[in-house]
Amino acid sequence: MADNGTILQYFEWYLEDNASLWRCVKEEAVKLAQSGITAVWLPPAYKGAGGIHDVGYGVYDVYDLGEFDQKGSVPTKYGTKTEYLEAIQALHHAHIQVYADIVLNHKMGADETEEIKVEAVNQDNRAQETSGTQTITAWTKYTFPGRNGKYSDFKWNATHFSGVDWDERNKKSQIYLMSGKEWNRDVDTEHANYDYLMGTDLDFDNKEVLAELERWGEWYLKTTGVDGVRLDAVKHIDSDFYKDWLPKMRTALQKELFAVGEYWKPEKYTLEEYLSDVIGNMSLFDVPLHFNFYHASQEKERYDLRRIFDGSLVAENPVKAVTFVDNHDTQPGQALQSFVESWFKPLAYALVLLRTTGYPCVFYGDYYGIVHDKVAALSILPSLIQVRRTCIYGQQHDYFEDAHAIGWTYEGDEEHAMSGAAILMSNCGVQTKRMYLGKKHANCEFYNICGAPEDISLVDADGYLTCMVREMSVAVYISGSKKDRIF
Numbered sequence: 001m002a003d004n005g006t007i008l009q010y011f012e013w014y015l016e017d018n019a020s021l022w023r024c025v026k027e028e029a030v031k032l033a034q035s036g037i038t039a040v041w042l043p044p045a046y047k048g049a050g051g052i053h054d055v056g057y058g059v060y061d062v063y064d065l066g067e068f069d070q071k072g073s074v075p076t077k078y079g080t081k082t083e084y085l086e087a088i089q090a091l092h093h094a095h096i097q098v099y100a101d102i103v104l105n106h107k108m109g110a111d112e113t114e115e116i117k118v119e120a121v122n123q124d125n126r127a128q129e130t131s132g133t134q135t136i137t138a139w140t141k142y143t144f145p146g147r148n149g150k151y152s153d154f155k156w157n158a159t160h161f162s163g164v165d166w167d168e169r170n171k172k173s174q175i176y177l178m179s180g181k182e183w184n185r186d187v188d189t190e191h192a193n194y195d196y197l198m199g200t201d202l203d204f205d206n207k208e209v210l211a212e213l214e215r216w217g218e219w220y221l222k223t224t225g226v227d228g229v230r231l232d233a234v235k236h237i238d239s240d241f242y243k244d245w246l247p248k249m250r251t252a253l254q255k256e257l258f259a260v261g262e263y264w265k266p267e268k269y270t271l272e273e274y275l276s277d278v279i280g281n282m283s284l285f286d287v288p289l290h291f292n293f294y295h296a297s298q299e300k301e302r303y304d305l306r307r308i309f310d311g312s313l314v315a316e317n318p319v320k321a322v323t324f325v326d327n328h329d330t331q332p333g334q335a336l337q338s339f340v341e342s343w344f345k346p347l348a349y350a351l352v353l354l355r356t357t358g359y360p361c362v363f364y365g366d367y368y369g370i371v372h373d374k375v376a377a378l379s380i381l382p383s384l385i386q387v388r389r390t391c392i393y394g395q396q397h398d399y400f401e402d403a404h405a406i407g408w409t410y411e412g413d414e415e416h417a418m419s420g421a422a423i424l425m426s427n428c429g430v431q432t433k434r435m436y437l438g439k440k441h442a443n444c445e446f447y448n449i450c451g452a453p454e455d456i457s458l459v460d461a462d463g464y465l466t467c468m469v470r471e472m473s474v475a476v477y478i479s480g481s482k483k484d485r486i487f
Contacts, residue, residue, distance in 0.1 A: 004388050005038035006353065007099065007361040013328045014372035015077070017053045019066075022079035025087040033094035035382055036389040039258075040091055041099040041230050041361065045076065045084050049109025049199075052077055055328075056101065057232065058199070060109040061144050062216055063151045065223075070146035071109060088224055097227040099258065100220075104213060104241075105233040107156065108199035110139035113168055116158045118176035126175065126183060127192040133179050137169035140200055151219060154212045162203040163196045181205075186277060188235035188265065197236045204238045217245065218252045228258030231282065235263045239277040246281045260284065260322045260359075264329070264336065266291045268311050275320055286313040286321045286358065290338070293325055293351070297344035300472070301428035304403040308351060318357035325349055326363045332373045343472050346380050346450065347425045350474045353388045354423050355408075356396065360388070383449050384476065391421040391478050397436050399424075405431035407467065411438035418479050422446060424467040425474040432468045439463035446477040 010025060025040065032040065047064035048054025051071035056078075064070055065081040074080065079087075088098050116138050120131040142156035162181045166173055175196055177183065183195035184204050195201065203209055234242065242261070250257045259282035263274055268288050275284060289312035296303040314321035325348040329336040340348055345366060352360040362381065369377035394411035405426045412420025422435050437446070441459040448455035450473065457477065459465045469475040 004356075004392055005359065006036055006385050006388060007039045007041055007322070007359065008032065008037045008367060009041045009324075009327060009361055009363050011043040011078075011328065012331055012363070012365040012370055013055060013334055014370065017077050019052060019073075019075035019077065019079045021077070022083035022087040026083070026090040029087075029090040029094040029096060032091075033096050036385040037096060037362075039097040039099055039228070042084075042087070042101065043078060044101040044103050044232075045078065045224075047071055047076055057103055058108040059103045060107065061142070061147060062220070064144070064147055068144075068146040068150075070144065085224065088226060092225070097258070098224075099228040099230050099260070100224060100226040101232060102229045103232040104202065105197055105236045106199035106201050107142060107161075110141055110156075110200065111143045111145065112139075112141035113137045114140045114158045116140065116164075117179035118164070119179060121175050121177050123175055123191070125192045126177075126194070126196060129177070136164075136167035136172075136176060138164045138176075138200075139166065139168060140164065152212070152215065154215075156200075160203055160206055160209050161200045162205075163201040165196070165198065178203075184238035186239040187237065188263075188270070194236055195238075197233055202237075204241045210241070213241075213245065214248055217249050221249060221253055221257070227255075228260070231259060231261040234261035234274070235265065239274060243278045243281065246278075258283075263287070268313055268316055271313050272316060275317065280320065283320045283322050283359065284313060285327075285361070286323045288312045289314055289321075289323055289352075290325065290330065290340075293340045293344065293348040294330075294338045296427065297341035297348075301404060303427055305406045305425070305427055306400050306403055308406070314355075314358040321358040322361050323352040323358035324361040324363065325352065326366060327361075328363075328365075331363075331365050331370060332375070342378075344427075345378050346384075347427070347474045349378070349381060349384050350423055350425060350476065353384045354392055354421065354476065356392060380450055387421060387449065387476055387478060390416065391419050393419040395438070399433060399435055402431075402433075404428045405433060405469070407433050407435055409435045409437050409465070411440070412479075420479060422465050422467050422477040423474065424469040424477075426469045427472055429471045430468065432466060434464050434466045437463055437465045441465075441479065444479055446479055448475045448477050450474055450476050 044056025046062045047060050049058040049060045052073040066076045067081040119129045122128040140158040183193045188194040261282050309315040330338045366378045393416045394413040397409045399407040407424035409422045444459050
């Protein structure tokens with residue numbers, strides 16, 4: 001992670017199916033670096049069951065990065081393999097790290113069926129079988145005829161999976177556990193056992209599966225040269241897998257390999273337990289903090305801003321917390337929809353970008369907008385990223401004593417010219433607060449980048465700045481004047 005680094009999630013769910021994203025990334029690389037982005041999280045790059053229409057989470061062939069005519073197209077939704085590698089190279093030339101989205105929980109879009117013996121299980125209690133042994137026709141054979149053995153001749157069959165959710169013979173949707181198998185144990189306890197999520201569920205007790213995932217991981221990471229991974233759906237995968245797989249990948253690559261897992265749970269203690277289970281070899285997205293933002297945006301002045309970090313991962317374990325406001329799963333129309341209301345978005349981004357704890361991740365839909373749902377880009381967001389990069393240094397002072405107006409300051413340091421900042425936010429009416437910036441700033445002007453031209457305040461002789469914030473908004477004061485320094 002770079003000094004005061006910021007991740008940009010470079011996709012949202014409803015991007016056009018025009019195979020252009022990798023080219024856009026390549027073209028934007030230098031501009032992103034200049035804007036203060038230090039890492040980019042790219043969407044799943046391999047062929048999904050939906051071909052060019054697949055967002056990437058319906059994984060079909062992890063060796064097909066847009067190179068083979070499979071599932072109706074050569075390119076993925078985002079482009080070809082060549083374009084993907086060129087995009088990564090362009091980002092690296094701009095000194096931006098690249099994080100790949102890794103989806104290993106399941107596969108979809110099998111090439112052939114098999115007759116297999118299964119037991120049906122209760123959707124709400126996966127530990128409870130609801131039928132005796134029965135035979136179904138399941139899509140469990142993955143032979144990848146379009147790739148014809150290039151890179152790997154491994155063929156997947158029913159022995160490599162533990163569960164499916166479709167009986168082709170009877171056209172019936174039902175969660176089935178393969179006979180003679182059991183669900184992985186070290187997974188989330190929702191539904192008694194949340195191993196099964198969708199498609200054909202990988203059996204992480206199978207030694208052939210583990211060996212193939214190690215071979216693929218080494219091939220993929222060396223082929224692409226990415227600097228880190230975003231790990232999808234980790235709560236559905238036995239924690240022992242990533243506890244072993246990540247160190248093996250780091251050893252093979254001889255580099256650090258940043259890793260962040262998606263464990264979708266609003267309870268901090270569950271995330272803490274998982275970090276302990278994987279012996280801290282990855283970070284996690286701070287889902288509890290996202291929900292704090294969501295509830296604060298819904299409740300408006302009824303929400304106590306002093307509690308905004310309560311129960312969050314960043315408050316408990318800041319080194320392992322990747323903070324975010326929204327993502328492709330929480331955006332409108334998605335299964336986990338919990339989109340933070342627009343009035344609170346600037347406040348939420350100030351709380352992740354303008355704090356030194358946690359590693360902030362900015363959502364594409366907030367940075368560029370979401371055309372599908374007519375969601376506009378958050379205009380202040382580029383400025384907040386620049387303030388993070390240039391101003392958020394030195395000793396920090398928190399002012400969290402008011403339920404409706406919280407603030408904090410940074411005194412700045414000698415290494416970063418014009419560093420230092422004061423942040424104040426309100427979830428009700430106009431608020432004013434006197435906060436300490438340091439005597440070295442005495443008699444210096446600070447202006448509010450979020451406000452009107454007249455939002456200028458002078459640091460007094462004792463090093464205090466009196467800040468004003470308009471109702472239900474955030475004020476970010478930095479040194480200088482707008483005519484001299486506009487982000």
